[in-house]
Each structure stands twice: as C-alpha cells, then as structure tokens.
Amino acid sequence: MTISGVMRTGEVCIRVMDLDAAREHYGERVGLIETLRDEDGTTYYKAWDEHDLYSLVIRPADHPGIEHVAFKAVDDATLTEVAAKLDALGFPTTELPAETMPRSGRRFRFTLATGHEAHLYAEKEQCGNGMPLRNPGTIPPPGTVRGMRVVRLDHCLLGGGDIDGNIPVFKDAFGWSLSEKLIDHETEMTLAMFWTGSNTPHDIAFVRQPDDNRFHHASFLLESVNDVYHAADLMGYYDIPVDVGPTRHGITRGATIYFFDPSGNRNEVFTDGYLHYPDTPTLVWDTSKLGQATFSQDNTPRQSFLEVLT
Ligand SMILES: [Fe+2]
The missing domain is CATH 3.10.180.10 (2,3-Dihydroxybiphenyl 1,2-Dioxygenase, domain 1)
Structure with a gap:
C-alpha cells in the first residue's frame, strides 16, 4: 500500500x-x-x-x-x-x-x-535524529549510535486466541496487507499472521496462543547483518540471555537474534527481509516446514520460541 x-x-x-x-x-x-x-x-x-x-x-x-x-x-x-x-x-x-x-x-x-x-x-513531538534537516550529512554526531546500533522500532509479535478476529482492524480499517501467514498443514488453521502497512515484511504479527493479551517480542531494526553479529557479541559480553540466534527467518527472510530483557520480555534485533508492495501476494507457510519458516539456517523450530511469552 x-x-x-x-x-x-x-x-x-x-x-x-x-x-x-x-x-x-x-x-x-x-x-x-x-x-x-x-x-x-x-x-x-x-x-x-x-x-x-x-x-x-x-x-x-x-x-x-x-x-x-x-x-x-x-x-x-x-x-x-x-x-x-x-x-x-x-x-x-x-x-x-x-x-x-x-x-x-x-x-x-x-x-x-x-x-x-x-x-x-497522529501527533507526537519530533526531536529529530541528531542530523540537520538541511545538508544533513550521512551520519549523526559521533556517540549518537551506541550499544546494539538500533536504527528504529521495527515491529512486535503478540499472542492471543482469536488472531483471525484482528483481520477487520488491519485489513479493513487500516488498509494493511497480510504479507505472510503460517497454517497448520493438516487442519489449515491459521497459526500466525504477519501484517504490513509499509514496504517492510511486517509491522505487526500475531501468533495463536491459548491465552489472550500475550507479548512475544518487540523488534528493533539494525542496519546490516554485520550489526546483527555485533549485537550478538555484545550479548555475549554482557551475558544477556539469548533465546535464538544469530540466524535467519524463513518468514520475512530477516536476519535475527532473540534475547530477553531482565524482566523476561523477549526482544529481537532484525535486519534484511524483502520489500513488500500492495501487489505482493501473501506468502503461506505450513507446519510441515515449521523449522524452515522459523529458523531457516538449521531448519529447526525452538520450543522456547514457540512457548515462552510474557
Ligand atoms: Fe520479529
């Protein structure tokens, strides 16, 4: 769109x-x-x-x-x-x-x-990115980009029972596109939905869970796969609990690491993925390829990734 x-x-x-x-x-x-x-x-x-x-x-x-x-x-x-x-x-x-x-x-x-x-x-005060709006240059003042070098908030993944029930919100009210979905290969039941309102593979996603109002992760965009590796090194340095990664998703094709904040909320750093356009067809994964859909370098799903939400 x-x-x-x-x-x-x-x-x-x-x-x-x-x-x-x-x-x-x-x-x-x-x-x-x-x-x-x-x-x-x-x-x-x-x-x-x-x-x-x-x-x-x-x-x-x-x-x-x-x-x-x-x-x-x-x-x-x-x-x-x-x-x-x-x-x-x-x-x-x-x-x-x-x-x-x-x-x-x-x-x-x-x-x-x-x-x-x-x-x-629709409105929030803007404070800029540290670069002038006229002749901005190419980098912000040294020292601005710190830690894992996050560029922006990318998306979040939420869990709940009636994920189909959100279709009217994102499709009809927002005019967003369903970029991908994961279905059960036997029953065809939709297990996860990925919605985009922009060129990114997803701005928000939902996974079917027995309980409502669950939080799976908030994801932060990095500039490059190299920065994903740098973030992994920092996680090692600080002993941050890592859930999965570095690896790549089949769904969205993003390079990723999942890790936890000190309260147990899952975070993700993410980069890559394809460009989505309004005429990009919805991609469907089924659970016969769950490993590749979730983590496409070893094609192995992770129990903690599927079951741990806050
Ligand atoms: Fe994510």
Missing part, C-alpha cells in the same frame, strides 16, 4: 519489574536514547534514526508483558476516519485527550480481538 493512512507501529509500552536493570538493558546495552522520564519511573526511549520523541516506553510493574501497542496515522483527519471505521467494524474506540501519553496528541484506544490494548494517534 501507499504509506498514507496508518503508517506504522509507532510505539510499544512494556512492563518491567526491575527498573534500574531495565534502564541499563534498553539504554546502555541495546543503546536506545532516553528522552523522557515520569515521576513513577516510566521511561521513554527512541532509536537514533527515529524523529519522534519516543517509540519504546517501559513502565514499572510487578509482572512483565505488554501494556499497549500504538499505531501512528499520517494526520489528524486520517485518525478520525480510521477511528470511525474501527467503531463501525465492532471495535469501539475511546478518545483519550492529548497528553495522555506525554508530548503526544489525542488518541483513540481500542481492544484487539486478541485482547491487547491498542492506540491510534
């Missing part, structure tokens, strides 16, 4: 149990830039090449998981239009005033069929 309506997954808010450890993880090790901090400890981060003031929010809590995911519309008129479509499609929205999230405009809150709290917004 043309990137004109709902542009991307612009914000994910996750719960962390040990705030100091989480700040060290996301700020110093992953290398995100802290931009705001609330009195309750809630901390806001951006990756270096994002212009918006924050894309990752960590909130102190007594259990891990996702608090909300937020999608950014291109302008306020689109926000109104898409919220009306959600209402008409049976996803009632509640309007939240500006500053519900700091330095961000009014939002519409709704609940996905998988039980996740979702927001739709």
Whole structure:
C-alpha cells in the first residue's frame, strides 16, 4: 500500500519489574536514547534514526508483558476516519485527550480481538535524529549510535486466541496487507499472521496462543547483518540471555537474534527481509516446514520460541 493512512507501529509500552536493570538493558546495552522520564519511573526511549520523541516506553510493574501497542496515522483527519471505521467494524474506540501519553496528541484506544490494548494517534513531538534537516550529512554526531546500533522500532509479535478476529482492524480499517501467514498443514488453521502497512515484511504479527493479551517480542531494526553479529557479541559480553540466534527467518527472510530483557520480555534485533508492495501476494507457510519458516539456517523450530511469552 501507499504509506498514507496508518503508517506504522509507532510505539510499544512494556512492563518491567526491575527498573534500574531495565534502564541499563534498553539504554546502555541495546543503546536506545532516553528522552523522557515520569515521576513513577516510566521511561521513554527512541532509536537514533527515529524523529519522534519516543517509540519504546517501559513502565514499572510487578509482572512483565505488554501494556499497549500504538499505531501512528499520517494526520489528524486520517485518525478520525480510521477511528470511525474501527467503531463501525465492532471495535469501539475511546478518545483519550492529548497528553495522555506525554508530548503526544489525542488518541483513540481500542481492544484487539486478541485482547491487547491498542492506540491510534497522529501527533507526537519530533526531536529529530541528531542530523540537520538541511545538508544533513550521512551520519549523526559521533556517540549518537551506541550499544546494539538500533536504527528504529521495527515491529512486535503478540499472542492471543482469536488472531483471525484482528483481520477487520488491519485489513479493513487500516488498509494493511497480510504479507505472510503460517497454517497448520493438516487442519489449515491459521497459526500466525504477519501484517504490513509499509514496504517492510511486517509491522505487526500475531501468533495463536491459548491465552489472550500475550507479548512475544518487540523488534528493533539494525542496519546490516554485520550489526546483527555485533549485537550478538555484545550479548555475549554482557551475558544477556539469548533465546535464538544469530540466524535467519524463513518468514520475512530477516536476519535475527532473540534475547530477553531482565524482566523476561523477549526482544529481537532484525535486519534484511524483502520489500513488500500492495501487489505482493501473501506468502503461506505450513507446519510441515515449521523449522524452515522459523529458523531457516538449521531448519529447526525452538520450543522456547514457540512457548515462552510474557
Ligand atoms: Fe520479529
């Protein structure tokens, strides 16, 4: 699709149990830039090449998981239009005033069929990427790119029961495309769906799980496969628990590592993948090739990857 309506997954808010450890993880090790901090400890981060003031929010809590995911519309008129479509499609929205999230405009809150709290917004203060808008050059000031050299928030993967129930949200209200899906090779039941509103292979994905409102991972874009290897070296250096990788997915063709934050929330660093266009057909994987669909270098599915969610 043309990137004109709902542009991307612009914000994910996750719960962390040990705030100091989480700040060290996301700020110093992953290398995100802290931009705001609330009195309750809630901390806001951006990756270096994002212009918006924050894309990752960590909130102190007594259990891990996702608090909300937020999608950014291109302008306020689109926000109104898409919220009306959600209402008409049976996803009632509640309007939240500006500053519900700091330095961000009014939002519409709704609940996905998988039980996740979702927001739709159009405005957030922009602080730039450290490079001038006129004659920007090619790199930000030395020292800006740190840790795992994350470029931007890429996507997240959420778990819940009725993943088909989210089709009206992403297809009909957002106008996004289903880039890929994973089905059971015997029953043809859809087990995972990958949605894109842009040129990337996915902006959000859902995996069928017995329980609703589960969080599988938030994924951060890196510039190159070389940076994936560099991130792996940092994980070794800091003794960060690694789930899988470095390897490559069959689905999306992305190079990847899965690892955990100190609260047990899964993170991913990701790069590559193909360019998606509106006329790109939906790719279907079935579970007879589950190993290749998930990890295409050794074609071996991982139990922890399939079963551990927060
Ligand atoms: Fe991912």
